[in-house]
Amino acid sequence: MKSSYILFFLLIVGKSSFCQMNDSTEIVKLLEKESSTWRSGDSTDHAACWKIEPFSTVIIITADGKTFSVPADKIAHAAKENMGKGGTSKNSNYIMSIHGNNALVTHNETSTTPSGVVSNTFEVRMVEKVNNDWRLTGQIIQVL
Numbered sequence: 001m002k003s004s005y006i007l008f009f010l011l012i013v014g015k016s017s018f019c020q021m022n023d024s025t026e027i028v029k030l031l032e033k034e035s036s037t038w039r040s041g042d043s044t045d046h047a048a049c050w051k052i053e054p055f056s057t058v059i060i061i062t063a064d065g066k067t068f069s070v071p072a073d074k075i076a077h078a079a080k081e082n083m084g085k086g087g088t089s090k091n092s093n094y095i096m097s098i099h100g101n102n103a104l105v106t107h108n109e110t111s112t113t114p115s116g117v118v119s120n121t122f123e124v125r126m127v128e129k130v131n132n133d134w135r136l137t138g139q140i141i142q143v144l
Contacts, residue, residue: 050076
């Protein structure tokens with residue numbers, strides 16, 4: 001009987017850990033896709049990364065300390081000509097707080113333009129699981 005309780009406990013803890021690991025992997029995939037689709041100008045796949053909510057916004061803090069807010073739907077549904085013009089991005093240092101169907105994620109991003117100009121940002125992303133898929137609902141970008 002005692003071993004049944006131990007087995008049950010291990011199964012519950014193992015399932016919970018696996019689900020959290022799977023969620024974190026899926027969130028990283030989402031954020032990598034959002035970064036790459038922005039740079040490639042793929043407006044359709046970029047929009048698919050988002051779920052616009054009434055509270056959705058993108059707050060940008062420039063390197064000189066100015067702050068402004070952009071409606072998230074303007075970023076999620078940006079016209080191709082307003083999106084990135086190529087180049088690459090690399091996200092690193094992911095830190096996540098996942099609570100059920102909501103998560104808060106921070107990471108660094110290093111972007112390189114086609115001409116070789118490098119920029120760095122610190123980003124805070126709000127994500128929500130919708131129909132078993134993670135979607136962005138808002139973000140804060142600090143240009144470093």
